[in-house]
Amino acid sequence: xxxxxxxxxxxxxxxxxxxxxxxxxxxxxxxxxxxxxxxxxxxxxxxxxxxxxxxxxxxxxxxxxxxxxxxxxxxxxxxxxxxxxxxxxxxxxxxxxxxxxxxxxxxxxxxxxxxxxxxxxxxxxxxxxxxxxxxxxxxxxxxxxxxxxxxxxxxxxxxxxxxxxxxxxxxxxxxxxxxxxxxxxxxxxxxxxxxxxxxxxxxxxxxxxxxxxxxxxxxxxxxxxxxxxxxxxxxxxxxxxxxxxxxxxxxxxxxxxxxxxxxxxxxxxxxxxxxxxxxxxxxxxxxxxxxxxxxxxxxxxxxxxxxxxxxxxxxxxxxxxxxxxxxxxxxxxxxxxxxxxxxxxxxxxxxxxxxxxxxxxxxxxxxxxxxxxxxxxxxxxxxxxxxxxxxxxxxxxxxxxxxxxxxxxxxxxxxxxxxxxxxxxxxxxxxxxxxxxxxxxxxxxxxxxxxxxxxxxxxxxxxxxxxxxxxxxxxxxxxxxxxxxxxxxxxxxxxxxxxxxxxxxxxxxxxxxxxxxxxxxxxxxxxxx
Numbered sequence: 267x268x269x270x271x272x273x274x275x276x277x278x279x280x281x282x283x284x285x286x287x288x289x290x291x292x293x294x295x296x297x298x299x300x301x302x303x304x305x306x307x308x309x310x311x312x313x314x315x316x317x318x319x320x321x322x323x324x325x326x327x328x329x330x331x332x333x334x335x336x337x338x339x340x341x342x343x344x345x346x347x348x349x350x351x352x353x354x355x356x357x358x359x360x361x362x363x364x365x366x367x368x369x370x371x372x373x374x375x376x377x378x379x380x381x382x383x384x385x386x387x388x389x390x391x392x393x394x395x396x397x398x399x400x401x402x403x404x405x406x407x408x409x410x411x412x413x414x415x416x417x418x419x420x421x422x423x424x425x426x427x428x429x430x431x432x433x434x435x436x437x438x439x440x441x442x443x444x445x446x447x448x449x450x451x452x453x454x455x456x457x458x459x460x461x462x463x464x465x466x467x468x469x470x471x472x473x474x475x476x477x478x479x480x481x482x483x484x485x486x487x488x489x490x491x492x493x494x495x496x497x498x499x500x501x502x503x504x505x506x507x508x509x510x511x512x513x514x515x516x517x518x519x520x521x522x523x524x525x526x527x528x529x530x531x532x533x534x535x536x537x538x539x540x541x542x543x544x545x546x547x548x549x550x551x552x553x554x555x556x557x558x559x560x561x562x563x564x565x566x567x568x569x570x571x572x573x574x575x576x577x578x579x580x581x582x583x584x585x586x587x588x589x590x591x592x593x594x595x596x597x598x599x600x601x602x603x604x605x606x607x608x609x610x611x612x613x614x615x616x617x618x619x620x621x622x623x624x625x626x627x628x629x630x631x632x633x634x635x636x637x638x639x640x641x642x643x644x645x646x647x648x649x650x651x652x653x654x655x656x657x658x659x660x661x662x663x664x665x666x667x668x669x670x671x672x673x674x675x676x677x678x679x680x681x682x683x684x685x686x687x688x689x690x691x692x693x694x695x696x697x698x699x700x701x702x703x704x705x706x707x708x709x710x711x712x713x714x715x716x717x718x719x720x721x722x723x724x725x726x727x728x729x730x731x732x733x734x735x736x737x738x739x740x741x742x743x744x745x746x747x748x749x750x751x752x753x754x755x756x757x758x759x760x761x762x763x764x765x766x767x768x769x770x771x772x773x774x775x776x777x778x779x780x781x782x783x784x785x786x787x788x789x790x791x792x793x794x795x
Contacts, residue, residue, distance in 0.1 A: 274318040281321055285311045285691045304683065308690040312419055315698015323692050331688025332404050336654045337627055338682030339780070341673055343773045344661020345585075350774030358735040363749040363775050364782065366726035370397070370719045371786050377715050383708045384417075384715065386410075386794055390787055391417025392712055396719035398425040398752040400689055401650055402783035407693075408649065409791030415697035420709060421716030428720045429750045430758045433743055436728065437762045442739035453513040454483075456531050459504040460524035470496035472523075479579060480510040480519050483567045483595055484531060484538060491537040493565045493595065507531050509569050511579055539598050540569065545590040546609030552664045552672055556582030564603055566596035573675070585664075588674035618677045622669045630656035651784040658777055723750055739763060744771025749779050 274281040289307030315321060350356030371393060378389035387406065391414030394402035406414035436442075459465065464472060469482055473496070476482075482494045486505035492498075494506075505527055510516040517526075531538075545551055550558065560566050570593030571578045571586075578584060586592070594604055604610075634652025648655070660671040673681070705712075727749050731742045740763035747756035748771060759768040 271318040271320070274314065275320040275322075278321060278323050281314055281318070281695065282323060282327070282688075282691055285314050285695060286687055289687075289691065304687055304690060307687055308419055308422060308694040311691045311694020312698040313694075315695040317698070319699040321695060323695055325692070325696075328689045328692030328696075329404075331685040331690075331692065332400060332650060333627065333631075333653065334685025335682045335689065336401060336650055336685075336780075337623070337630065337657045338673070338678050338685065339777060340630075340654050340657020340659075341626075341661040341671060342675075342678050342682075343777050344658040344663075346770065346773035347658050347777045348662050350778070355737065355741070356774050358737060359731065359741070359745045359748075359771060359774055360778055362727050362730035362735060362737075363745055363779050365730055366723045366749055367397070367779055367782055367786070369726050370723040371790075373719055373722050374715075375790070377718075381711065381715070383711060385413075386790070387413035388417040388712070389715070390414050390790060391419075392421040392715050393719055394418050394783065394787065395421030396425040396716045397723060397750055397779075397783055398422060398755075399780060399783045400686060400693075401654070401780050402787050403693065404650060404689070405784045405787040406791070409788065409794075412697055412700070415693050416700060416705075417712055417715075419694065419697065420705060420712040421719070424713060424716035425720045425750060426752050426755065428717055429724045429746055429752075429755045432721065432724045432728075433746060433755075433759060433762065437739075440739075453511065453516050454507055454509045454532070455516055455526060456528045457506045457508060457521070458524045458527040459500050459502060459506060461522065464500050464523055465502055467500050468496065469494050469498045469500070472500065475522075476519055477515060479512065480508065480516055483507050483509045483569060486531050486534075489534075491531050491534060493538065493567050505531055511577075535598075537597060538595055539601075540593060540595050541601055541604070542570070542572075542591045542593045543605060543608040543610040544612055545586050545588060545592060546611040546613075546674075547607065548665075548670050550608055551586055551588045551590075552670075553586055554582060555580060555584045555586065558586070560607065561603070564596055564600040566594050566600055566604060569593045569595050588672065589676055618673045618681070619670045622671055625669060626657060626660050626671060627653065629660075630654070649784070649788070651781045651788075654777065654781055654784075720750060738767065740765045740767040741771045744768035744773075745775050748772040748775025751776060751779065 286307055289310040290304070292310065293304060293306030350360055374389050374393040375386075377384055377392075378386040384392075387410035390406045390410070391403065394400075394406055394414065395418035403414060403418045406418075469485070473482055484507040485492050485494050485498060486507075487501065491507075500523075506523055508516060508519070510519075555568065555571075558568075560568075568580065571580060571584065572591045572593070573587060573589070592608060596604060630653030633656050634648045634650060636652070637647050660666075664670075664672040724746055727746050728742055731737045731745055732739070737745070740759075743759035743763045744756065744767055747753075747759045747768065756768060756772045759772075
């Protein structure tokens with residue numbers, strides 16, 4: 267054992283990546299749907315640090331990891347964050363989460379004052395762990411040294427398990443109704459024009475009578491398929507290709523023109539064909555569909571948009587992202603020009619602008635380094651909270667002149683997940699030597715404290731959001747996930763509420779509550795000195 271300890275101490279980078287590898291191996295283990303994910307890296311780091319007390323890793327590595335994580339979060343969720351601050355539902359959601367986090371902090375401070383064996387640094391670490399907030403832990407470490415990491419590590423698994431348990435119990439008890447969601451998958455109908463009252467009508471006039479999301483995309487006339495143009499007039503025996511996201515509504519609407527006649531257009535691709543292209547061009551990514559200009563001579567019509575694993579509805583306000591796949595109906599001769607327009611590079615969807623990252627992170631760190639005067643309290647610097655705020659603003663802007671702030675989704679996930687992994691591994695290894703002794707002495711007390719903190723956070727959020735603001739349960743599930751912070755909680759929320767509302771609620775709440783937790787921990791630290 268002594269030889270292993272000495273070997274690890276002499277090979278810090280080997281120990282770091284060994285911790286990451288074993289951590290992710292254990293984090294993938296699921297017990298009744300509950301897994302720690304990247305959080306397991308922290309516990310493996312604690313074990314490695316306890317086994318090799320002389321193992322030292324530069325704190326700069328952990329800070330770099332947290333920096334990458336927070337910057338990626340800000341860029342990814344900037345638009346949703348600011349939308350949450352301006353819409354009525356977003357403000358209600360943020361207020362519910364703010365009250366809950368404030369109540370959890372009040373319980374934390376009371377425990378530090380009244381419970382024997384738990385001081386303020388360890389209690390704040392438990393607060394950060396119960397809220398699964400690595401950024402709040404970093405703020406506590408900056409104020410109190412390594413002590414908060416112990417409370418964090420013991421409260422962290424409770425911070426993941428309790429919200430999942432409480433959401434599951436409420437869902438089983440109340441069986442709440444969920445908001446209905448229109449499926450976004452593309453459906454088409456081929457309709458022969460036989461109804462006399464539509465003959466002679468222009469396609470523009472016919473389209474005005476269709477519900478949102480339903481459109482005429484092509485017409486077959488004289489054994490040729492043509493892209494639909496507003497000026498075309500309907501003739502008897504024309505065949506229309508009508509597309510939409512709701513198959514039942516699409517069928518009902520399509521029969522206004524005549525009987526279904528499937529196969530004649532879809533099976534004939536000599537004039538028109540359907541192709542999907544990757545969005546990888548910086549000139550297109552960041553544009554709304556209403557702003558996208560496709561040259562008329564290409565005779566192209568956008569039918570479908572897919573992002574990651576989800577099909578999205580086509581609206582003029584829909585913003586195109588790097589890595590999106592856009593489905594287009596056009597003559598095959600137009601495909602090379604369309605490929606050039608959209609980029610259509612799988613490699614391009616994984617590339618990021620290091621110039622933009624360098625400038626964005628510099629701006630964020632500079633803003634976080636500013637010392638803001640507080641009356642009677644001295645000065646407060648935002649630190650990494652300032653970095654997150656700047657990243658949120660840049661994520662909302664997406665592009666400023668030559669700087670492309672937005673990143674492809676896949677690249678953003680890699681960036682922030684790797685950053686979070688580095689931070690957790692370094693914190694675990696650095697705190698492992700003191701963890702075992704503290705756990706043996708006060709471990710059960712920390713588990714109870716972590717359970718109480720996160721239970722208050724979840725229950726208060728649900729009471730305010732459900733009973734006071736009357737928000738739908740699927741939104742509230744996402745708000746709870748955002749207030750408590752761990753992606754595993756969001757994944758569970760998506761399982762019990764399979765709509766898009768949990769993701770929207772999480773995106774609105776997670777950044778603001780991350781900033782709030784950082785500021786609260788820093789403020790408590792200032793007051794405690």
